[in-house]
Amino acid sequence: MLPQHADVVVVGGGSSGSVVAARLSDDPGRSVLLLEAGQGYEPGPTLPSELRDAALIPVGPGSEWTAAYSAHLTEGRDATVVRGRGLGGSGAVNGAYFIRARPGDFEQWPRSWSYNEVLPYFRAIETDADFIGGIHGSDGLIPVMRTPPHRLHPVSAAFHSAALASGHHPVDDLNAPGPVGVGRVPMNVRDGARHGPGLAYLMPVMGRPNLSVQTGTKVVRIVLSKRRATGVEVADGASVRRIEAGRVVVCAGAVCSPQLLMLSGIGPSSHLRSLGIDVVHPLAGVGDGFSDHPEIAVPYRYRDVVPTPAPLLETVLHTDALEFRAYTVPFGTAIPGSGVVDPVLGVVLTRPRSRGSVILNPQDPSMPPVLDYRYLAHPDDRAAVRGGVRTAADLLSGMTEVVAPGSVAVESGRGEPSDAWLVSHLGTSLHLSGTCRMGDDEHSVVDERCRVHGIEGLSVVDTSVFPEVPSRGPHATAVMLAHRIAVESS
Structure with missing residues (x-):
C-alpha cells in the first residue's frame, strides 16, 4: 500500500534509482519511498532466468x-x-559491460567531478576479481570480472x-x-x-522498515509549490493520487526523467506552451542536446x-x-x-x-x-x-x-x-546521456550536486545529468554517480 508521505521519494528503480534508494535508506531515521513503473522480482532461485x-x-x-x-x-x-523497465532498469537486462569513463571524459564535468575526485567512488562500488588494490575496490557491492x-x-x-x-x-x-x-x-x-545494481544494492535492503518499494506505479507529475518540490502524483487506476515528500529524486532515465520534468511544467517554455502545459519553471536545456x-x-x-x-x-x-x-x-x-x-x-x-x-x-x-x-x-x-x-x-x-x-x-x-x-x-549503442545535463550555464538543468536549478527539494540522478556521453559505456559511471550523490546526501 502506498504511503501518504515519505522524507524522500525516488522516482524510478533502475540502475541509478536502485543505488539512490538503498544508500539513502542507510539512515534508519529517514523514510524512503521508491516508485517504479515496471515490475519487480525476488532474488535467489525465483529470479527470472x-x-x-x-x-x-x-x-x-x-x-x-x-x-x-x-x-x-x-x-x-x-x-x-x-530501455530497461523494472527494478534494476537497463542494468538488469544489458550486456553487463562495466567499463569506467576515462579521465578525459570528466573534463566536461564540473571541477568536483574530475577523475581524481570520482576515483574513490569507482573503487567504492566494486569488488574486482582480477585486480586488487590501487585504483580498484575490494569490498563494493558490484562484482567485476573479465x-x-x-x-x-x-x-x-x-x-x-x-x-x-x-x-x-x-x-x-x-x-x-x-x-x-x-x-x-x-x-x-x-x-x-548478471549482477546489476538492482540485485547488488536494492534487493539486500528490501526488508528495511524505512524503505518502501512500489512497482507497477507510474508517476505522472512532480508537485511543485512556490518553486519547491513537495511531492508527486501517481496514476492509481482511473484516478490520480498525491504523495507528499520532503525531497524528490528523479531517477527515471535519460528518456523519462526529462519527460517527467516537462510534464510537471519544467522545461523549454515554447515547447511546453505549444502542448498546453503551464510553464512553472523555464529551463531550456530539458531534453535538448543529448x-x-x-x-x-x-x-x-x-x-x-x-x-x-x-x-x-x-x-x-x-x-x-x-x-x-x-x-x-x-x-x-x-x-x-x-x-x-x-x-x-x-x-x-x-x-x-x-x-x-x-x-x-x-x-x-x-x-x-x-x-x-x-x-x-x-x-x-x-x-x-x-x-x-x-x-x-x-x-x-x-x-x-x-x-x-x-x-x-x-x-x-x-x-x-x-x-x-x-x-x-x-x-x-543505447547510451543516451545529457537530457538534463549538469553545469552552470543557461542550457544546464542541474548543478554539480544534481539539484535542479531554481527548484528546491528536486534532484535528477541518472545518465541524463552527464554533460555528454562518456567515451565508454555509461553504466559504471552511472552507478558511481548515484552512489556518490546518495552517500554525500546522507
Whole structure:
C-alpha cells in the first residue's frame, strides 16, 4: 500500500534509482519511498532466468522488462529503441559491460567531478576479481570480472589476436587510465549471472522498515509549490493520487526523467506552451542536446559453427575516437526475437559531435516521448565512422579462424563505404546521456550536486545529468554517480 508521505521519494528503480534508494535508506531515521513503473522480482532461485543469465539480453520484441520508443536516428533511418523497465532498469537486462569513463571524459564535468575526485567512488562500488588494490575496490557491492584468456569465445580470441597483429596495444585492464588498445571487457557478472545494481544494492535492503518499494506505479507529475518540490502524483487506476515528500529524486532515465520534468511544467517554455502545459519553471536545456554512441554493424559469416552461449561482448578495441566490438554471437542468439542472424563487428563512435533531443509526443504528452538522435549530422562524425568501417573490414580479414572468406561485404563509393551503406547499417549503442545535463550555464538543468536549478527539494540522478556521453559505456559511471550523490546526501 502506498504511503501518504515519505522524507524522500525516488522516482524510478533502475540502475541509478536502485543505488539512490538503498544508500539513502542507510539512515534508519529517514523514510524512503521508491516508485517504479515496471515490475519487480525476488532474488535467489525465483529470479527470472532471463535476468540471471549474462549470456541472454531480454530486450527483444515483446519483452516484459523493457519500454520501447520510436526514434529518428538520422535522415532516412528510423528505429525502435528500448530501455530497461523494472527494478534494476537497463542494468538488469544489458550486456553487463562495466567499463569506467576515462579521465578525459570528466573534463566536461564540473571541477568536483574530475577523475581524481570520482576515483574513490569507482573503487567504492566494486569488488574486482582480477585486480586488487590501487585504483580498484575490494569490498563494493558490484562484482567485476573479465573472461580469462583461455576461456575466451573463439570470436573474442580471434579478434584480440587480429588487433594485436594490426599493431594495437594490449591492455590488461580497460578500467585503468593509460594507453588505449585491445583488452578484455570488465563485466558485472558473478558465476555467470548478471549482477546489476538492482540485485547488488536494492534487493539486500528490501526488508528495511524505512524503505518502501512500489512497482507497477507510474508517476505522472512532480508537485511543485512556490518553486519547491513537495511531492508527486501517481496514476492509481482511473484516478490520480498525491504523495507528499520532503525531497524528490528523479531517477527515471535519460528518456523519462526529462519527460517527467516537462510534464510537471519544467522545461523549454515554447515547447511546453505549444502542448498546453503551464510553464512553472523555464529551463531550456530539458531534453535538448543529448549525446549517444552511434554504432555501425559490419556483417560477416562464420567459417564454421562456433560454440554458444557466451557473454555477448568479451573483448573490445579502443582507439582515440572509436570502439570496435567483437560480438560473440549474432544478436538473434543473444536477444531473442531480434531476428538478426548474421554475426557483426560493431563500430562505435565514442566521441560524437552530433546532438539530439527528446520532445514530448505532440499527440499525447503522457505517451512515450519522441527521440531525434541526429546521428552523423556533423561531418566529422560521418568521416570517423567511415574510417572505422574500413578498419573493421581489415580486422575481420585477419580473423581467419572464424570469418568465412569473402563474407565481409562493404558497399563502397569511391573506395570507401557510401553514405547509403552507413545509414542502412546504422544503429545505436543505447547510451543516451545529457537530457538534463549538469553545469552552470543557461542550457544546464542541474548543478554539480544534481539539484535542479531554481527548484528546491528536486534532484535528477541518472545518465541524463552527464554533460555528454562518456567515451565508454555509461553504466559504471552511472552507478558511481548515484552512489556518490546518495552517500554525500546522507
